[in-house]
Amino acid sequence: MRSARENRAPGSVQGPLGNWCLDCDGSNKLCVGFGMNKREFLKLLALVLLGNGTSAFGEKRNRVGIIASRRVVVIGAGLAGLAASRELMRAGHQVVVLEARDRIGGRIWTSNKWPDLPLDLGASWIHGVIGNPITGLADQLGARRLVTSYERAVIYNTDGQLLSEAKESQLDGIRRQMFDRLRKAQDSGMDVSVRQALASLEKKFADDPAVLRLLSFCLSENIEQEYAGSASRLSSHWYDSGKEFEGDDVLFAQGFKVITEHLAQGIDVRLAHVVKEIWWQESEVGVRTTDGDFVADRVVITLPLGVLRHNDVRFIPELPKEKRDAISALGMGVLNKCYLRFEQAFWPHEMDWLEYISANHGEWTEWVSFQWAFQLPILLGFNAADRGREIEAWSDGQIVASAMETLKTIFGAKIPRPIDYQITRWASDPFARGSYSYNAIGSAPGMRSALANPLNGKLFFAGEAANRDYFGTAHGAYLSGLRTAKDVLSA
Ligand SMILES: Cc1cc2nc3c(=O)[nH]c(=O)nc-3n(C[C@H](O)[C@H](O)[C@H](O)COP(=O)(O)OP(=O)(O)OC[C@H]3O[C@@H](n4cnc5c(N)ncnc54)[C@H](O)[C@@H]3O)c2cc1C
Helix, strand or coil: CCCHHHHCCCCHHHHHHCCCCCCCCCCCCCCCCCCCCHHHHHHHHHHHHCCCHHHHHCHHHHHHHCCCCCEEEEECCCHHHHHHHHHHHHCCCEEEEECCCCCCCCCCCEECCCCCCCEECCCCEEECCECCHHHHHHHHHCCCEEEECCCCEEEECCCCCECCHHHHHHHHHHHHHHHHHHHHHHHCCCCCEHHHHCHHHHHHCCCCHHHHHHHHHHHHHHHHHHHCCCCCCEECCCCCCCCCCECCEEEECCCCHHHHHHHHCCCEEECCCCEEEEECCCCCEEEEECCEEEEECEEEECCCHHHHHCCCCEEECCCCHHHHHHHHHCEEECEEEEEEECCCCCCCCCCCEEEECCCCCCCCCEEEECHHHHCCCEEEEEEEHHHHHHHHHCCHHHHHHHHHHHHHHHHCCCCCCCCEEEECCCCCCCCCCCCEEECECCCCCHHHHHHHCCECCCEEECCHHHCCCCCCCHHHHHHHHHHHHHHHHHC
């Protein structure tokens, strides 16, 4: 039989006094949540009830007792969580951010392994700088940015030869046909996957493997690398339902972390606090973590869609059906990066993008060179969707060897070995379980609003997946954090 205490929201015994710890820096293991651990608290409660409270609490009691504003727990110190926290703190709320990792940023993750170039293992680009809120933040900080351009791109055929002009125009024609079919599918009554929508085109080219490879390249380059979902899972009706900002795509010279570090200033972030349970139908909301229980008036949840789908956090009671349906219908895609560093660049220096029409679908089709923008001999290869997921099971050595096979096909067997590499595995990351969300067959954009809707005026949801217009992006995450802060303020 479960005890009464087990059935109670974690920390709910602390409710009557309020339990917001203004002194805790998160390093004090005795301090659980907003004041103290349960045993300490119960001892103090007994003292207060016995009339000895003042001396027992001392200064802390006074400070703990003054709660002029709402106590808000924000789960996740990624862009959405940090944006929401800042706004809520500005409005006078008391905010604590619970973050599972031992770093902030979430899917913004700048590696400093190579001291001369901070490398982004998560988001790299501000996609479309005009009107993009991340541009505004970067301007405030004076963060140096570098443009990469699709004008500086070169395409190699399967045998490694540069694509001839005739082949390039054939490729353009196939790309047009691909988008025509997808537009037609969007006008039809029944939603099918992107791959199903293109089945007739694949059939048309079935006797010509070289043309089929061009189609496979377009599918990988224009759709799977972009949306991170497999063509077999992406909804043809909704895969491209998001909006975009105009303007260049830019990289941060010091890495995207300049933004998250700036946003995190002054925020009480508790690292290494893995949230396990959320109790949300008491008068206060309880959050159980691996490092103690927290109680708040409002909780903002920015857990990635992959984490929600995997049921890593238990909601008590469970989330309503509309939200569960949205979580299971939307897709969590994969985009993985493999940075290779060489002594010197053996590829065309003036190009940002090197593209490859691979024999196998999605295999090392896109590369970014850091030679032009950063003057450094570094290549970044991508694998997305099914292929991106598949290679996560490989060893680093196997991934580097596979990347080098492609580069050797293009640039010759004598190219030098890389002197170092950095590889991501976002699907295996327990605190992301994928790279970013996509609209899967069976989902619809309204489900993102269902995901974002607050519950009981106490639980609020943010994160890239909860942004109907700009899902899958850094600015989408940031904007959803701002929107959720507004929801909390008006609740
Ligand atoms: C490889 C890759 C490339 C990308 N490229 C771009 C790009 O170039 N441009 C662009 O605009 N966007 C890009 N994106 C997308 C962008 O990074 C994300 O949309 C955005 O960072 C998501 O922010 P978020 O706050 O919603 O989620 P997150 O950043 O994932 O934040 C959620 C936080 O919750 C934490 N968490 C998870 N589980 C728990 C738990 N149980 N308890 C407590 N905390 C928990 C996580 O550790 C994380 O810190 C890319 C993403 C990836 C992975």
